[in-house]
Amino acid sequence: MSDGPADGGRPRQRMRADAQRSIDTLLTAAAEVFATSGVDAPVRQITARAGVGAGTLYRHFPQRSDLIAAVFRHEVDACADAAASLVAQHEAVDALARWLQRFAAFIATKRGLSAALHSGDPAYDSLPSYFQQRFVPVLGALLDTAAKAGQIRSDIDPEDLLRAVGNLTLPAQEDDNGHTQRMIALLVDGLRYGTHGSV
Amino acid sequence: MSDGPADGGRPRQRMRADAQRSIDTLLTAAAEVFATSGVDAPVRQITARAGVGAGTLYRHFPQRSDLIAAVFRHEVDACADAAASLVAQHEAVDALARWLQRFAAFIATKRGLSAALHSGDPAYDSLPSYFQQRFVPVLGALLDTAAKAGQIRSDIDPEDLLRAVGNLTLPAQEDDNGHTQRMIALLVDGLRYGTHGSV
DNA sequence: TTGCTAACCGGAACAGCGTTCCGTATCGTC
DNA sequence: GACGATACGGAACGCTGTTCCGGTTAGCAA
Structure with missing residues (x-):
């Protein structure tokens, strides 16, 4: 499975490399933060760990539940x-x-x-x-x-x-x-x- | 039971009338707000309905769980x-x-x-x-x-x-x-x- | 009744949160 | 190399819980 954004389906057109990188980094960072601070951890903690801006997170995971x-x-x-x-x-x-x-x-x-x-x-x-x-x-x-x-x-x-x-x-x-x-x-x-x- | 503050026991010395009034008002207001907006309702909504400052609420119910x-x-x-x-x-x-x-x-x-x-x-x-x-x-x-x-x-x-x-x-x-x-x-x-x- | 003090009140102020917005940077293509 | 589309970062906004403190009031004693 290709861990795409939360549209639930396959990417309708090839995703830009930096976008895919961001998603991967966010997923990893979020997993680590969730493991240590629970799923209610602040968003900024995740973006900081991923070295990514808040806008990037919300671009790919508009809802918190999407990320989780x-x-x-x-x-x-x-x-x-x-x-x-x-x-x-x-x-x-x-x-x-x-x-x-x-x-x-x-x-x-x-x-x-x-x-x-x-x-x-x-x-x-x-x-x-x-x-x-x-x-x-x-x-x-x-x-x-x-x-x-x-x-x-x-x-x-x-x-x-x-x-x-x-x-x-x-x-x-x-x-x-x-x-x-x-x-x-x-x-x-x-x-x-x-x-x-x-x- | 005398709905006192959250010290869990009876009042150790008679409570001032206005304090008791505040507590009663807050309890009523909170019950109404909880019923309509759930227990996660904003504190200000409760204090507004009770016609009371935030300080008054926190004086009597230092923790949210105390109020609930x-x-x-x-x-x-x-x-x-x-x-x-x-x-x-x-x-x-x-x-x-x-x-x-x-x-x-x-x-x-x-x-x-x-x-x-x-x-x-x-x-x-x-x-x-x-x-x-x-x-x-x-x-x-x-x-x-x-x-x-x-x-x-x-x-x-x-x-x-x-x-x-x-x-x-x-x-x-x-x-x-x-x-x-x-x-x-x-x-x-x-x-x-x-x-x-x-x- | 008057005056005093401890208790209480209100709301401005602070810190932290989720979320949005937009100028800038990067990617993929022509 | 240049250009348009896409994505990035982080400042900014609005809302939250919580604290703090100057002003007010209740209850008591004189």
């Missing part, structure tokens, strides 16, 4: 795309485990977002389905590959596992000392149960 | 106290029905509040229990009286009924044309069921 939604989609994409390189570099079940950790880290940054999600702003309406559309196939493929390799059982619904990991992550505090990671590892071990040697 | 909590308590009190006069003027089951309608009207004005409630501000921590402490005995007494008069059954838990009416009211839109009221009436009829003649 774009950052969300951007991070969803980054997380989903991470699966490919993990698969290339690790064994099937290992790639699965690592991706779930990555996914948990993603969820952990979304604490302040749930309030915005339920604010009724229509700009957010498409976000949950985007989340599903992007992650379910990715996780589904990871599960499939590992199952076909005989490394995990094959009766796991990706949607269920997605929700389970999400729930596992939500209540965690910031300083949970790897508790969430250990729980996810446990979950993965659960997946292994019932294959080849073990019963 | 005070308005809430004030309205809880008004609603709870309404029961007494209803009992004096109507038959037991009628008083009960009328009070439930009154309670539903109260809940209906609390739409915007739930977000504030869950904001984590400790000023709101005591509100839910205040709600319970104030309403459960009132409704309990109404139920008791009506039950002893043989007008309704006697196996109703006031806490349950409180929650039921609350839930009944929450999803209602502003223009529900008396739908909520009809549902509550139905609930009261349900209470009647199983007494004297009927089965």
Whole structure:
């Protein structure tokens, strides 16, 4: 996906290089600021970090919700795309485990977002389905590959596992000392149960 | 309860009459403004309606949450106290029905509040229990009286009924044309069921 | 009743916010 | 290289919450 402005579709005509640069910089800066100061952080904090004027931000994201939604989609994409390189570099079940950790880290940054999600702003309406559309196939493929390799059982619904990991992550505090990671590892071990040697 | 300032206790020494007047005016004005513009309404709108300077508001309610909590308590009190006069003027089951309608009207004005409630501000921590402490005995007494008069059954838990009416009211839109009221009436009829003649 | 003082009031003033506007700079093309 | 369209930056505007302080008033004592 091409992280374009908030018109919701593909660019109707090629975007100028500096504009695309601005958008990328803003998206990155906003993600960092949202992570540290929450989604209610001042606009100027984002523009300052991006080294960009306020006008530039409003040109590309007329509404605050546009920026938030774009950052969300951007991070969803980054997380989903991470699966490919993990698969290339690790064994099937290992790639699965690592991706779930990555996914948990993603969820952990979304604490302040749930309030915005339920604010009724229509700009957010498409976000949950985007989340599903992007992650379910990715996780589904990871599960499939590992199952076909005989490394995990094959009766796991990706949607269920997605929700389970999400729930596992939500209540965690910031300083949970790897508790969430250990729980996810446990979950993965659960997946292994019932294959080849073990019963 | 004496709607004092936000020190949480009774006035440690008699308050000047003009101060008490200001507090009352502010509480009334704030309630009206919150009802029309939501709890996020500008402070100046409240002070303007109360015919009072900003300094006066901040003197009595240093934090915004203090004002919101005070308005809430004030309205809880008004609603709870309404029961007494209803009992004096109507038959037991009628008083009960009328009070439930009154309670539903109260809940209906609390739409915007739930977000504030869950904001984590400790000023709101005591509100839910205040709600319970104030309403459960009132409704309990109404139920008791009506039950002893043989007008309704006697196996109703006031806490349950409180929650039921609350839930009944929450999803209602502003223009529900008396739908909520009809549902509550139905609930009261349900209470009647199983007494004297009927089965 | 009068006078005194602590308490209170009003609103101007300040700081910080989101948002708009427009002169200037840059890109892509001819 | 020159030109038009596009995008950039940041000053400026209006609105916000909050503070501050000179003037006013309530309550009490003489």
